[in-house]
Amino acid sequence: MxxxxxxxxxxxxxxxxxxxxxxxxxxxxxxxxxxxxxxRGGISYGLSPQFYQFSCPQANDIVMSVLEKAMAKxxxxxxxxxxxxxxxxxxxxxxxxxxxxxxxxxxxxxxxGSNKNSVRGFEVIDEIKAKLEEACPQTVSCADILALxxxxxxxxxxxxxxxxxxxxxxxxxxxLIGSNNIPPPNATIQNLITFFxxxxxxEVDLVARSGAHTIGVARCATFKQRLYNQNxxxxxxVSIERxxxxxxxxxxxxxxxxNNISPLDFGSPRMFDNTxxxxxxxxxxxxxxxQVLLSGGVIKTQxxxxxxxxxxxxxxxxxxxxxxKLGNLRPITGFNGQVRKNCRRVN
Numbered sequence: 001m002x003x004x005x006x007x008x009x010x011x012x013x014x015x016x017x018x019x020x021x022x023x024x025x026x027x028x029x030x031x032x033x034x035x036x037x038x039x040r041g042g043i044s045y046g047l048s049p050q051f052y053q054f055s056c057p058q059a060n061d062i063v064m065s066v067l068e069k070a071m072a073k074x075x076x077x078x079x080x081x082x083x084x085x086x087x088x089x090x091x092x093x094x095x096x097x098x099x100x101x102x103x104x105x106x107x108x109x110x111x112x113g114s115n116k117n118s119v120r121g122f123e124v125i126d127e128i129k130a131k132l133e134e135a136c137p138q139t140v141s142c143a144d145i146l147a148l149x150x151x152x153x154x155x156x157x158x159x160x161x162x163x164x165x166x167x168x169x170x171x172x173x174x175x176l177i178g179s180n181n182i183p184p185p186n187a188t189i190q191n192l193i194t195f196f197x198x199x200x201x202x203e204v205d206l207v208a209r210s211g212a213h214t215i216g217v218a219r220c221a222t223f224k225q226r227l228y229n230q231n232x233x234x235x236x237x238v239s240i241e242r243x244x245x246x247x248x249x250x251x252x253x254x255x256x257x258x259n260n261i262s263p264l265d266f267g268s269p270r271m272f273d274n275t276x277x278x279x280x281x282x283x284x285x286x287x288x289x290x291q292v293l294l295s296g297g298v299i300k301t302q303x304x305x306x307x308x309x310x311x312x313x314x315x316x317x318x319x320x321x322x323x324x325k326l327g328n329l330r331p332i333t334g335f336n337g338q339v340r341k342n343c344r345r346v347n
Contacts, residue, residue, distance in 0.1 A: 046333030047165035056136035079216025093330025159272030189296025241283035
């Protein structure tokens with residue numbers, strides 16, 4: 001209940017605080033506190049799919065328009081943007097810290113072992129941000145742009161749609177040390193489970209999110225160990241299917257060729273589908289972190305690989321839920337953080 005004085009008359013207005021907030025500050029749903037936590041498939045406090053309904057209703061259309069042009073030019077950019085969102089959320093939460101360049105006050109996460117010469121898509125984010133600033137100045141955060149770009153990349157590649165909670169704000173800091181704690185491509189299954197559990201994510205999230213490797217490519221340097229020195233004995237990984245193994249050797253020689261690339265899913269590398277899981281069942285997972293979902297001896301992940309290989313709809317459903325759960329990792333909301341004018345630097 002609110003009391004509003006109009007022409008010296010006291011009027012009782014039965015208007016909710018949230019409604020007044022929406023009109024006074026369009027698109028600003030107040031999530032008091034700093035970083036908040038979400039739950040599987042739910043909406044984190046302070047985040048809402050309707051966050052920009054009044055302040056920038058065209059936000060998603062702008063994102064999709066830029067993505068369509070970028071993917072027409074470079075198809076692998078979709079996988080790059082999915083990965084960029086993942087690498088951002090695993091450090092300080094989904095706060096766009098990965099986008100910050102070096103400055104006197106910032107040591108960029110782009111320089112970490114997990115990111116250097118590896119993460120891509122920054123120019124696409126820059127273009128999206130520039131167009132959003134023209135349409136809705138200082139309204140849509142860089143953190144939300146990363147989330148929208150990841151969803152849009154999934155959809156445009158043939159993957160599932162999802163109702164994406166929005167309202168994240170941008171950090172004023174980055175963490176080079178934290179960005180070195182992203183699961184590496186040669187991780188064991190135990191390592192992967194540990195990395196995900198630290199973020200409040202479980203085996204379902206691990207396997208479903210790994211399914212993003214149905215699109216994109218990997219550098220020879222990320223799977224060379226499997227071909228030539230898997231266990232420190234100058235031997236190949238025995239779990240690699242032999243024909244696949246010999247094919248990879250032509251792309252990735254023992255010496256040199258580290259930047260040569262191979263599709264993560266060579267059957268349908270541009271299509272978001274469940275072929276990735278079918279290839280794992282055949283011993284054709286490219287990265288060690290792919291194949292150990294089956295060969296690592298963990299029954300839960302083995303069962304999920306088999307289910308997703310058989311049921312694409314189930315994979316899509318659980319991938320969408322895990323995307324929401326990932327995007328809800330410790331978002332900055334309310335008056336905390338900021339909405340950067342340029343995603344590469346703090347205001």
